[in-house]
Amino acid sequence: MRPLVPVALSILSGIVVSDQLGFSYGPVLAGLSLSIIALVLAYAFRLGFSRLAVLPVFFFTGALLVLPHSSPEFPPGHILNRVQSEDTEAARIGHAIEGRVLEIELVGKRSRILVEVERYREGEEWEASGGKALLTVNGRTDLKPGDRVRTFAMLGEPRTFGNPGEFDYRRWLGKRGIFVTGFIKSERLIEITAESSGGPLNVHGMRDRIGRFIESSGLKHRDSLKALIISGQGGIDKELKDAFASTGTAHILSISGLHVGMVAAFCYGLFLLLMKRSETLLLAVPAKKAALALSAAPVIFYGMLAGFPVPTQRAVIMALAFLLSFALGRGKDYLNTLALAAIIVMALAPYSVWDASFQLSFAAMASIIILVPRMRSYLEGIGKKEKDEGQKTLKAHSIAFLKKRAAPLVLVTVAAGIGTSPVLAWHFNRVSIVGLAANLVVVPLSGIVVPSLFVSAALLPFSEALALIPLKIADLVFNIMAGAARIFSSIPYASSWVSPPPLHEIALFYALIICALRLEWRRARLPVIALAVLLLASYGARGFFNERAPGKLTVTFLSVGQGDASFIEFPDGATMLVDGGGLNNPDFDTGERVIAPFLRSKGIRNIDYMLLSHAQHDHMGGLPFIAENFRVNEFWWNGRGDLGRLGTVLEERGVQARVVNASTPEISVGGATVGILHPAEGMEGLDLNEASVIMKVSYGEESFLFTGDIGKSEPLLSGPALASTVLKVPHHGSRNSSSAGFLAAAAPEIAVVSTARLNSFGFPHKEALERYSALGVRVMRTDLGGAIVVTTGGKGVEARQYLTGSGP
Structure with missing residues (x-):
């Protein structure tokens, strides 16, 4: 009997349904009250009381738990209200706030500081405030959780770029109660008004000492080792992270249920070994139960050393639930224990259900619990004949050895891989082909690294010399792990980028696996065939409907911040990417984070033409990733400037590169005409902006003009060739572009401005906008409404913005 499983599923359903349907407090409280009343009456009057009758209570409990996150209410002094009330100029100047540091995370070369805001400066007066603000500052910071700080930051509401397929960062933060983000120009603008004591155990001091100890060791993989004991991946080399990601072993690099489980298993084995050496202890207490109980403290301590980020909190809760279950003699009811852990996590942090780490952890554990016993029963049939006949052949011995020693690890890895693959495809659009083999090598090695690091941390307060021994062991074994990950990632097609599967396909996949492995084949045959046919049909239909509607030309002006990127889908399905954006942030790849998710959301893997208007970072920064991970047939550019990494990637991929100018002949693509209007031959004296490739795409009576960053060279362009229905505004709407003559x-009819919100250049400039307004041109801006999608069948155009769904 597993009473907690339906309870956990009911709470989960309540959380999801409440969030998706936008429940409010009134209906939820009414539903909860009526459910409790009905339950009490049914029990009191013995009206056929059933355990299922309690499930509505838990459903509405889940709905109630998530309301503060899905339908938040902000008091007048909340920092969000302060920020929203400011005008644009005030937002440019910045805001003075005071508060308490909650969390600190190193992301690349920047630090993210989560602050509970307590006061806000209004003019010369400080006023009470509240709410959380996520602040970013360049470089590392010496702040600690619990410090009270005063700082000056550029604050605003978190925003997404606003493109199809994009990760909704604003929603993700909102689920955590964070509605304001900001940037601090310099760490010197942060003043510590009161330092944290670190608590009775001074955990922050311990974490700091461990970090400095590992850093000073000079070991090769010190940044990775720090990530596995005190968390944070900021210092890990990107190439190494990519190697682990492409082999399906990226979970090794961040503290999760696997790492906490390793610490629990190591400590349990250690305590049990020590207790068995004492006859007095063995007679006094049950050794196994005592070892389980004692292992709880190291698990909590490991979580504290990691800084207790949300994923680690979940992992510790799960580990403690299983330790408690085993200690109470209920350990074999694995699903019930897993449900208990899920209930605790959802009660403490209901927003966790949307986190990839939550879904991966529970999907992996549930798959292991459900699938491994069935797979083991299939495995038991192998070699049964030789065993029954009492044969003692080499074959029989080999089979018995593999079943006893190797099979458990293989089965657990396979089950976890099956359970997590849809979640990985949904969140990360990536499936590793070599994941099973890589995990079979990497996971056992991590079982040496993590306990070694834990022992090193435990020994550090007593002796650095002793602590260095297990640390060196951890570095040595991690070096082998890293080498294995690199070898597996070097295998051709080691991983595959995929489009995010729809939810119904994920449900069909899980139903198919459960039917195939949990039911007898005679009973499972028809359901398995039916589910497989439905899954394949859905996948095929998805590929069909992702295709372009015949006879239509669609241009999507992507929102990439201060930069340009446009995607053209021609009537025959051919595609062209014009520029690739690029931010002034080395930790953010526009190609990886914005353009690639957009392309995958449309099921696109091939790009027929890639055009770079000119070789500047805000136009080409995202193109290397695209060229590396998508099949590009041709690359066009003006032949000026340095392509940098993009040039290297194009050469390695064997992509045909063409230098284009006004003399390049027009081409026809799916009934549309593509022509280059600028630069003309003999204009070598122009700078990069003014030498931008200007391209015109015409289809029927409509046309699109792509202008790069031209400005002063506009007078060189004239004549009917420039006439266009949709104009990509030159140079993001700068003052010297978009001249009256041009x-x-x-x-x-429509002008599209690609720029960042509240950018430091002041684009689009007021004077440029006035020139468009004077001519009655409808202006659409990516900074205000996200991506702009313009579609035409050759006569008339339809334009809408992704975030608002509205036209100009």
């Missing part, structure tokens, strides 16, 4: 020649 606009008169282009005569667009």
